[in-house]
Amino acid sequence: MTADLFLGVDVGTYETKGVLVAPDGRVEATAAIGHAVIFPKAGWAEHDPEKTWWGEVCDVTRTLLRSVSADRVKGVGISAIGADVLPVDERMNPLRNGILYGVDTRAVDEIAEMNYRFGEDAIFEASGNVLSSQATGPKVLWIMKNEPDVYAKARWFVSATTFIVARLTGRVVIDHFSAGLHHPTYDPRTQGWNEDFLDGILQVHRMPEIQWSHEVAGTVTDWAAEQTGLVAGTPVSTGTIDAGAEALSVGVIEPGEMMLMYGSTVFMIQVTENKAARDRRLWAGPYLFPETWCLLAGMATSGSLTRWFRDHLAADLLAAEAAGGQEAYAALATEAAASPPGSNGVIVLPYFSGERTPINDPQAKGTIFGLSLTHTRGDLFRAVLEGIGHGIKQHVELFTEMGALPSVIRAVGGGTKNPTWLQSVSDITGVRQEVPPVTVGACYGDAVLAGIAVGELSPEVIRDWQAGGATVVPDPETAATYRPLHQIYSSLYGATKEQMHRLHRLGY
Structure with a gap:
């Protein structure tokens, strides 16, 4: 008798990844497809939803089903980037x-x-969040003002996850965790859409229906079955944003537990005991399950910055990789490891696409500070990694200030493959990091949500699946080296903010 399987698929910023998971957590198969981000103008970032979101979900699913019979898949879970905006007919x-x-x-x-129009205080009081580049409400307003024909034709404004689930099932739904990041249109007090902040921008009937991540959104339609290779009638969970699925994938369930995701961006989620925990420098909202809440933080660049560095400053390493040599990231990691902690005095502000939390400044600019003719590429790459670490430390300090010091930090994402990066983050922040044994990522959490949706799993099963793993412990001596550098890092933004904004006004 063949065992049941749960399918999880996640569409990330630069990659779509899928996994088939058995009820005991064993990974039966994985598949991945890389894709590009479209940058039409400075400060703009887009995906092709037909090719990247739907097309790659179909391709990854078909690839996975080459090795198993589709009727073994008892549930499907989907996650994708967010919060994002797509108008559809x-x-x-x-x-x-x-x-x-x-x-x-x-x-x-x-x-x-x-x-x-609405008042910053009123927005924060109602939603628990301030408006930033993460907010979807202003982006819908941007479409209304700049693309009125598109706005008028749109039946719904949806997220990537909603779009994919709707293509699979025919139902237009969004989970509470994702909706909670659609600032300022979600009201955590009522756990519904806030029509006051939709007024004059978007009618509520053009927004998706809200459910919990683990609830069944619907079943695979005949058309979707033809597209994906799945069996028609297979249940599909409502799903969530990739960061939420990633947090679940490493066992972040209880208050005090935090996920630190080293992805295209750094994203942090800490489960809290109540919805009253909030701060203007962070985001707040419901978590994945009823009566659960969380604080969230997100930097604008992380893996996307290391990718930029590789593509533009390490073309020789990419060429060597293409010729069958060492993987370019691994070669850069070796160069960074040869540079001492502190990168010989180079400090990087990783604001290469503005910055989200804690400064919430879309006009912020990336900065490489302290250069001399003695510095090497290894110094620069290590400084990039450490700059992201200093940004993480600012968040740890903020969580501590709020009385929400995490009881455990679980690290996940591609950056966990770089031991120099992991160690530098622990040394800079002074925080231990746990790295779980299975680091497949958000799609692993999606498989859990699929199993919960069909009644075969519970959220707690992930603890058994992720038992063991590695721990990264701060080194006190190295931590002392970083303290004065962190002070400089923390002062650089204030010292250059006016000139950053001047550059933005000049169109750069």
Whole structure:
């Protein structure tokens, strides 16, 4: 008798990944497809929803089903980037490219307009969040003002996850965790859409229905079965944003537990005991399951910055990789490891696509500070990694200030493959990191949600699946080296903010 399997598929910023998981957590098969982000203008970031979101979900699923019978898949879980905005017509056809999350900073003027119209304090009081480049409300307003034909034709404004689940099932739904990041239109007090902040921007009937991540959204339609290779009638969970699925994948369930995701961006989620925990420098909202809440933080660049560095400053290593040599990232990691902690005095502000938390400044600019003719590429790459670490430390300090010091930090994502990066983050922040044994990522959490949706799993099963793993412990001597450098890092933004904004006004 063949065992049941749960399918999880995640569409990330630069990669779509899928996994088939057995009820005991064993990974039966994985598949992945890389893709590009479209940057039409400085500060804009988009995906092709037809090719990247739907097309790659179909391709990854078909690849996975080459090795197993489709009737073994008892449930499907989906996650994707967010919070993002895609206008679609009645038949779920995209009307433009999807506008990405906080790395897309086009709606600066619309943020100011909404703050003026509704009041910053009123927005924060109602939603628990301030408007930033992460907010979807201003991006919808941007479409309304700049693409009125698209706006008028749109039947719904959806996220990537909603779009994919709707293509699979025919139902237009979004989970509470994802909806909670659609600032300022979600009201955590009522756990529904706030029509006051939709007024004049978007009618509530053009927004998805809200459910919990683990609830069944619907079943695979005949058309979707033809597209994906799945069996028609297979249940599909509502799903969530990739960061939420990633947190579940490493066992972040109880208050005090935090996920630190080393992805295209750094994302942090800490489960809290109540919805009252909030701060203007962070995000807050419901977590994946009823009566669970969380604080969230997200930097604008992380893996996307290391990718930029590799592509533009390490072309020789990419060429060597293409010729069958060492993988370029691994070679860069070796160069960084040869540079001492502190990168010989180079400090990087990783604001290469503005910055989200804690400064929430879409006009911030990336900075490489302290250069001399003695510095090497290894120094620069290590400084990039350490700059992200200093940004993480600012968040740890903020969580501590709020009385929400995490009881455990579980690290996940591609960056966990770089031991120099992991160690430097622990040394800079002074925090231990646990790295679980299975680091497949968000799609692993999606498989859990699929199993919960069909009644075969519980959230707690992930603890057994992820028992063991490695721990990264701060080194006191190295931590002392980083303290004065962190002070310089923390002062650089304030010292250069005015000039950063001047550059933005000049169109750069």
